[in-house]
Amino acid sequence: MSDLRKIVSVAQEVAEAIKAAFQMDVEIIDAEVKRIAATGSAKKKIGAAMAYGTVTRHVLQNTEPIVIHQPGQEDFCLACQGYGKCTYTGGIIVPILYKNRTIGTINVVAYDQQRMQVLQQNQTGLIEFLNRMAELMTSKIAEQELYEEQIRVNSALLTLINTISNGVLSIDQEGRIRQANSLAEQMLRGSEQAAAMEGMLVTSVFPDFPLAETLNAKEFKSYELAAKVNGKGYRYIADIKPVTADDAVTGAVVSIVDYENMKQLAFDFATPNRQITFQEIICETPHMQHIKTIASRIAQSNSTVLITGESGTGKEMFARAIHEESPRSKHPFIAINCGAIPEALIESELFGYEKGAFTGAHAKGKPGKFELANKGTIFLDEIGTMPLYLQVKLLRVLQTKEIDKVGGTEAIPIDVRVIAATNNNLEQMVAEGTFRQDLYYRLHVIPIQIPPLRERKMDIVPLAQHFIRRYSVLLERNIQALSEEARLAMEAYHWPGNIRELENSIEYAINLSHPDETILRLSQLPSAIKNNLQDHTIVEHLETPDHPFPLEQSILSKQEYEKRQITHLLAEWGTSTTDKKRIARQLGISLPTLYRKIRHYQIENHRLSK
Known part of the structure; x- marks a missing residue:
């Protein structure tokens, strides 16, 4: 032309x-x-x-x-x-x-x-x-x-903006929306303002938009915005950057991402290798095989699961395997230990809080674990330690599928499967009035009870071999198998810390082995296993033909055995806070749980001796 x-x-x-x-x-x-x-x-x-x-x-x-x-x-x-x-x-x-x-x-x-x-x-x-x-x-x-060039540039720019995985809005110096890319329109489609968003005040779309600060040249990163779409509340994470010309603010560019998509992206990035399947749960005991079959079958359901069993039996592994085999596997699995969080903080950890909810709160607020687990699974470990006032709130979440943030004014709908776990006797706690009966029945829809390791003798050696392979690689050793004496001692041991204690024991033993050794020996195992019980020393007898294994053990109740084990470890390792943290790790329990057991069994420092 x-x-x-x-x-x-x-x-x-x-x-x-x-x-x-x-x-x-x-x-x-x-x-x-x-x-x-x-x-x-x-x-x-x-x-x-x-x-x-x-x-x-x-x-x-x-x-x-x-x-x-x-x-x-x-x-x-x-x-x-x-x-x-x-x-x-x-x-x-x-x-x-x-x-x-x-x-x-x-x-x-x-x-x-x-x-x-x-x-x-x-x-x-x-x-x-x-x-x-x-x-x-x-x-x-x-x-x-020039006009045609502007059209070409604008078209190229709009094409570029439309390829960005964020919604993008531009606003003028009056705070009115002048342009939006296709993703922003898609995000807000169905809102009351969607039909005529151009020319609308940005605060009409996002009521909590910091317009005055933005027009004062303040930049915002990861700012949380809310909008109503089809009467339903949605949240977005926004980066807001003022546009200036001749030292004057002429508008701003707003980049928004859907809060749920951002959370999913963070989950995908942070937990790429956390998947655990039922095939990874090692067991040969017929009863455990049956439990795996039941757990696999109920994975497709959305019903609440209550996993019970002693500390260290693998409750979280079962929870993760259930999640991984469920339709929710592409979404977050969020685990929280209710017993490890101070009572004053557990509500905000579970349900989150709004900005300014309390002194010291983050200026932007914080999502809770339930919110982070949306569309996925939340695992509430040590549910028996949850305070009574919070049990009421959890019951309401299970009934309404909504959460209330601390300091919040609106309920937030969630889609979360709840898997709870405890090593406490919840029925007894209900009878004692320390656990709500209505919450117990809400959690007890699908009960799974995992037996302790001492009732799964067939699983001890396969588990030990699994941990030998793992820690031989990690610690650069060449251990291939257990000696006969080590195997007999491990099968005779009571394992109060269950699989967690078994894993720690193997790691300890491999640390003591020499790089050229291929057999893990009895003398390398922790003293608790070698001595077995305070009043039965088997180490020397196991390694001499004059005293063939097994020696008869005293028959003790679980509580008496646990008391003796804690007493022995306190006497062996010490009573300082550092020592008690080490003992808690060895037993596979939290430090607060150890303190509760010390008080429960009335174990006093002046009675302890090595």
């Missing part, structure tokens, strides 16, 4: 203006010698090429204006194919120059002597006027090209 064709309507207006001023017909010709605009009889020839155009071509080539005083008698007339056929009495042709090239001409012709006389008398002024008209048209071409 020729340059002049971009401004056809302007060219026609210029032609009409020139005719009105001088009462002469006008043709505006492009570089291809085609009429772009015309007046008089030539008007019907717009779009067609000139029949001859000899003088016009001469001006296009030489970029100088020409005045025709006597048609047919000028030097350049002799070469014209239309020589002798001219019907006009004279004329002026001036070039239209744009970007150092001739893009067309303005042709003014007189058809009588009166008009020719006017032309000759005003030749210099007329040429100057036509040059100004040519400049006017080229300025309009420049404007049109």
Whole structure:
């Protein structure tokens, strides 16, 4: 397309203006010698090429204006194919120059002597006027090209913005939305403002948008915004960046991501290798195989699960395996130990809090574990330690599928499967009034009881071999198997810390082994296993043929055994806080749980001795 064709309507207006001023017909010709605009009889020839155009071509080539005083008698007339056929009495042709090239001409012709006389008398002024008209048209071409370039840039920019995985809004200095990419429109589609979002105040879409601070040039990162879409509340994480020109804020760009999508992305990034399947739960005991089958079967359900068993029996592994085999496996699995969080903080940890909810609260608020687990699974370990006042709130969550943040005014709907676990006797706690009966039945929809390791003798050696392989690699040792004496001692041991204690014991033993050893020996095991019980020392007998294994053990209740084990470890390792943390890890329980057991069994420091 020729340059002049971009401004056809302007060219026609210029032609009409020139005719009105001088009462002469006008043709505006492009570089291809085609009429772009015309007046008089030539008007019907717009779009067609000139029949001859000899003088016009001469001006296009030489970029100088020409005045025709006597048609047919000028030097350049002799070469014209239309020589002798001219019907006009004279004329002026001036070039239209744009970007150092001739893009067309303005042709003014007189058809009588009166008009020719006017032309000759005003030749210099007329040429100057036509040059100004040519400049006017080229300025309009420049404007049109700039406009077209802006359209191209805006189109490319919008295409680029639409490929971004965030919603993007631009607002002006009054806080009104001027543009939104397709993802932002999709996020807010169905909202009351969706139909006419452009021109709306941003605070009409996001009531809590920090407009005053933004227009004061304050930038925000990861700012939480809320909007109503189809009457339902949604939350977004926004980056807000003011736009400035000449040190003045002229607007802002707002980048938003859906809160749920952001949470899922964080989950995918933070837990890429946390999946645990039922195949990874090692067991050969028929009863444990049956429990795995039941757990696998109920994984497809959304019903609440209550897993009971002593500390260290693998309750969280079962919870993770249930989640991994469920339709929720692509969404978060959030585990929280209710007994490890101070009572004053557990409510905000579970349900989150709004900004300014209490002294010391984060300025932006904080999501709770239930919120983070939305569409996935939450695992509430040591549920028996939950305070009574919080049990009421948990019961309401299970009934309504909604949570209330600390300091919040609106309930937030959630879709979470709850798996709870405890090593306490909840039925007894219900009878004692320390655990709510209604919550117990809400949790006890699908009960799974995992037996302690001492009731799963067939699983001890396979588990030990599994941990030997793991820690031999981690600790750069070459242990391949257990000695017969070590195996017999491990099978005879009571394992109060269950699988966790077994794992710790293997790690301890491999640390004591030499790099060139291939067999894990009895002497490398922890003293609690070698000595077995305080009043039965089996180490020396196991390693001599005069005292074949197994030796008869005293038959103790679980409570008496646990008391003796804690007493022994306190006497063996010490009673400082550091020592007690070490003992708690060895037994596979939390430090608060250890303190409760010490008080429960009335184990006093002055009675302890090595």
